Each structure stands twice: as C-alpha cells, then as structure tokens.
Amino acid sequence: MRVTRGLALSVWWGLVMLMVVPISSNAQVYESARRSLDFSQDPVERTPRLLGMGRLTLLSDVHNQLNLWDFAGNPIGVMEADTGSTVEIRPGTSSAAAVHVPTNGNTERQHLAGREVRLGYEAWRRADSTSTYGVYGDFAGLRSDVPYDGTTVLRGRYQQPSVAGVVNAPMPFVRHMRYALRGFYLNEGQTDEYRTFFTNANGQYLGKRGDILPPPNLFDPTDYNVSTVGGEAVVSYRLGAWMTAALGGTGSSSQIDGEQHQCHPFDRKRRGPARTTRGSSGYSAG
16 A cells, blocks of 8 residues: 555644644543553544554545544544444443562562443534534543552542533635534542552452551542533634644633541441542643
8 A cells, every 4th residue: 555645744744733732631630540550542542443454544434534533532523523423332441450479478469450441422413514513521430459558558439420512613704614612521539548458368469358547647638529621612724635724722620629538447437527628720722
C-alpha cells in the first residue's frame, strides 16, 4: 500500500492540530488513580476494529477512519464519525496484581491489587449532514490496594459518573466552516480505608478482608467528592482535502469537598467526628 503525498500531509497536520488544540481531561481524582494502575484508555478506544487490523488508517471509508472525535474526543469531528444516528454501549473491565518474595523471606507479599468496571455510552442524532447532536459519558468504579507501610494497607474506592452534551453543525453563511458546542458534568468520589494485611500460610495479600484501622493522620481527609461542570467551543475550517484547521477553548469549574471519618478498628459501622474542607479550581484554554 503506497502512502501518497496528500495522506502524509494529512497525517502531519493532524498531529500538529492535536498538539495545538487543547483537549483536557477534567477528571482530577479518578483518572490519577487509573494511571497509577496503568489502566489508561487507548486514545482510539472507539475504533477497536482498526486496532485489530494493525491500526489501519489508510481507508477513505467513513466507518474505517480516525477523525478528531475518534482519536482525541474533539467534538468538531462528531459529524464525520458516522453517517447516521447511532447508539453505542462500551462495557469494559481491567485488573492488576503484583507479588514478590522479600529478601530472606519464605512467603510472598502482594504489593499491588486493583480492579475497574466501567460502562461508556454514546447516543447521536444526525440529520442529513446538516447537524449532529447527542450525549455521551460513562459510569465507572475502581478499587485500588497498595501497602501504606509495613503493616498497613491503603485501600482506595473511586466512582465516576459523567455526562456531556454536544451540538456539531455547519457555520451559518460560511462555507467549509463548522462549529461544535459541548457542555459536561463530572462527579468523582474517593474513599480511603486503612486496613491490615490478609495473612495466611502462603504470604500477605491485599484486596482481602482485613481489619479496618484508624487513619494515621487526623488532619488528612479520607473521603473526597469532586464536582466539575464546564463547556467547550470549537470552530474548524476545511482548507482542502488534505487539511482542516481547528481552534477551540475549554472552561470548567470544580467544587472539592474533603471529609474524614474516624473508624474504630473493631467496629466497622462506628464513625466519629468529621472534618470538611472545601475549595474550587478551574481550567481554561484557547
């Protein structure tokens, strides 16, 4: 298969636009936990068929190509992602575990355990190539267990429901120009628990049923909740078959709540006084 000059320019400009146009990940808590377990999604998760074909991208078929929506989640590419109205459901799960045998030890010791279950969804209404609108998001849950010290396990539980709405359509009165508007809401929850290792004749293990211990630091929150709301606007202009230029900006605001619950090691249901911290953060780019 021969790579033409136009294809090479298209690929090159596509990489340039991915670096210039800011595509931010608004997740602050959940995504960090996923990356610590090496659970980050492939950037072309919407096109698993192409991955199975060796990342084939040299086809002109609209159903077998990588556009800005498929590759980077840029809403300006939603109209080009398909030719008709679609509904997609993407369930997935990941797990990780690691053990080692300590020096001068006879039994193994587990130092990593994690599992994630997530469900992604998309629903699009495409009206004869004149406009596209729809919603997408996911529901995800993650648990991570790592050693906190020589005798304590830090267990983190994470939840992340998200939803976003997108409108993508041609710009009125301007040929070859399109616009996209996106609004999104994201809620992230994190709960930290401190437990003892589960020990048997074979070794010490994470992720099992262990006794709950009090937090080692009275002033560190153990429960977090992050609510993020924001929007994005993108415009693009088709200069030719080999290049489409795009420019966009994103703005968001987050509310962060932190709280600590004191748990008695022999009473899983008992909780003491709570400490709460509040704050906000934002991100914008253009």
